[in-house]
Amino acid sequence: MLETREITKHFGGTRALDRVSFAVRPGEVHALIGENGAGKSTLMKIVSGALRPDSGTIHIEGSAIRIENPHHALQLGISIVHQQSSLVPDLTVAENIFLGRMPKTKLGLVDWKTLYCDAAALLRRLEFSLDVHRPAGDLDAASQQVTEIARALSVSAQVLIMDEPSAVLGSSELDRLFKIIRKLRADGKAIILVSHRLQEIFRISDRVTVLKDGRIVGTYALDGQLDPTFLIRKMVGKGWVERSLGIPEATGGELLRIEGLTRKGAFENVSFRLNAGEILGLAGLVGAGRTDLCKAIFGAKSHDGGRIYVEGRRAHIRSPSNALAHGVAYLSKDRHNEGLILCLPIGTNITLPILRRFTSRGFLRLGHENRFVDAMMDRMNIRSTGRRQLTAALSGGNQQKAALTKWLSTQARIFLLDEPTVGIDVGAKSQIHRLVAELANNGAAILLVSSEIPEILSLCNRIVVMSKGRVMGHLRSEKSNEEEILQLAT
Numbered sequence: 001m002l003e004t005r006e007i008t009k010h011f012g013g014t015r016a017l018d019r020v021s022f023a024v025r026p027g028e029v030h031a032l033i034g035e036n037g038a039g040k041s042t043l044m045k046i047v048s049g050a051l052r053p054d055s056g057t058i059h060i061e062g063s064a065i066r067i068e069n070p071h072h073a074l075q076l077g078i079s080i081v082h083q084q085s086s087l088v089p090d091l092t093v094a095e096n097i098f099l100g101r102m103p104k105t106k107l108g109l110v111d112w113k114t115l116y117c118d119a120a121a122l123l124r125r126l127e128f129s130l131d132v133h134r135p136a137g138d139l140d141a142a143s144q145q146v147t148e149i150a151r152a153l154s155v156s157a158q159v160l161i162m163d164e165p166s167a168v169l170g171s172s173e174l175d176r177l178f179k180i181i182r183k184l185r186a187d188g189k190a191i192i193l194v195s196h197r198l199q200e201i202f203r204i205s206d207r208v209t210v211l212k213d214g215r216i217v218g219t220y221a222l223d224g225q226l227d228p229t230f231l232i233r234k235m236v237g238k239g240w241v242e243r244s245l246g247i248p249e250a251t252g253g254e255l256l257r258i259e260g261l262t263r264k265g266a267f268e269n270v271s272f273r274l275n276a277g278e279i280l281g282l283a284g285l286v287g288a289g290r291t292d293l294c295k296a297i298f299g300a301k302s303h304d305g306g307r308i309y310v311e312g313r314r315a316h317i318r319s320p321s322n323a324l325a326h327g328v329a330y331l332s333k334d335r336h337n338e339g340l341i342l343c344l345p346i347g348t349n350i351t352l353p354i355l356r357r358f359t360s361r362g363f364l365r366l367g368h369e370n371r372f373v374d375a376m377m378d379r380m381n382i383r384s385t386g387r388r389q390l391t392a393a394l395s396g397g398n399q400q401k402a403a404l405t406k407w408l409s410t411q412a413r414i415f416l417l418d419e420p421t422v423g424i425d426v427g428a429k430s431q432i433h434r435l436v437a438e439l440a441n442n443g444a445a446i447l448l449v450s451s452e453i454p455e456i457l458s459l460c461n462r463i464v465v466m467s468k469g470r471v472m473g474h475l476r477s478e479k480s481n482e483e484e485i486l487q488l489a490t
């Protein structure tokens, strides 16, 4: 149905794609996997008209076609959900879904009534509950993703591309999405799914293609014979061994204590304590209030009641700079809008919260700063052309790593990490796990928000489960399991 032949693409000196030939058939879900920076999004942007290849051709049902722009791709029946949100924050959900294709009245004006009716009908058909009148900018990340998916599905495309659609979705939205994908497959559409979550890929895909350093490694049928570690080796290259970390021993004294923290409409009466050397998991479904809770502790959102204690003393945290002064750092889930300044170089982003460390008598000691940045980027394995590269030019996963690096560089002792491994490839993920464990071993206290229960179980000492803004239970991870957590979370 759709084929690329020998596609090559450079960004300056970086060869993002090297003679990539890739094909999807009607009626299949084809997964595209590979490490961060392997070229997955670049390839998908090329077949959906957002980027032009340097050389190579695209074929639709056998005939070569030059795709001029995204609109043209849509007309050709190719629809895409991008990895990064492309919604217009000030427009409503309905306007975003039909952007560029608004229904018109006989007089040529936008037919608002039809617009909102159509949007609501579409969401109902997809079984997503979302208020079509809300501005997209007010939505949480999962609802924004649902809006994007609805937009991609609002045209009857022959080829549907999803670049990491599940990274921010909750499990119920994910189930619905998979139901929709299965239906499209049954209708003979071709679906390309880019994802780092092998579990999901095994659940839904028919074939999988591995990209590594801009080249195709191979395409494999997922017929029950295929072994996940085989795919991981193909992605990462030989020599990759999954190492279990072991949960750190929490031995230190109390660093953070939350008592009855409340923010009306978000979370209520949340209490827990967190000791030095401890990793506390915060489990729950999307919308359970975990992000708002982190933001309140970090001072990025206010709270209406309750108290925060840092090292046993009452801390009045009213702003992020207050929080940093108390040694509290927060890695936002929304790396794009809250974590990074995309138009600045990577190095600048990393040292932003700690610039003072590199100043002496009012002057910035650039050499120091540069050496520090290089060492951190190396340690985190950020793939780029160097610290001066603009953050916007990094692959999605490498941007995530940059955001994490920025906070790890601060001398904070309490880390609130909101979904630190979303969108991160398998190799880098275990690196990040090791780093988090190392931080804890060095006496930091970590609050880990994650939607991946296995991640929480393997990394955390204790677990707090939240649902609808309330704490449903405190668990010890060695005595708990996935079912118990899910049960409390729903």
Ligand SMILES: Nc1ncnc2c1ncn2[C@@H]1O[C@H](COP(=O)(O)OP(=O)(O)OP(=O)(O)O)[C@@H](O)[C@H]1O
Pocket: 011, 012, 014, 015, 016, 034, 035, 036, 037, 038, 039, 040, 041, 042, 043, 083, 383, 384, 392, 393, 394, 395, 396, 397, 398, 423, 425
């Ligand atoms: N606009 C750009 N300018 C410069 N380099 C870019 C640009 N977009 C992508 N690149 C580079 O091209 C390479 C491939 O990036 P791409 O986004 O396709 O990776 P990916 O496989 O989607 O990774 P991820 O899993 O992190 O999303 C990377 O080295 C990236 O830095």
Ligand SMILES: [Mg+2]
Pocket: 040, 041, 042, 083, 163, 395, 396, 397
């Ligand atoms: Mg990508």
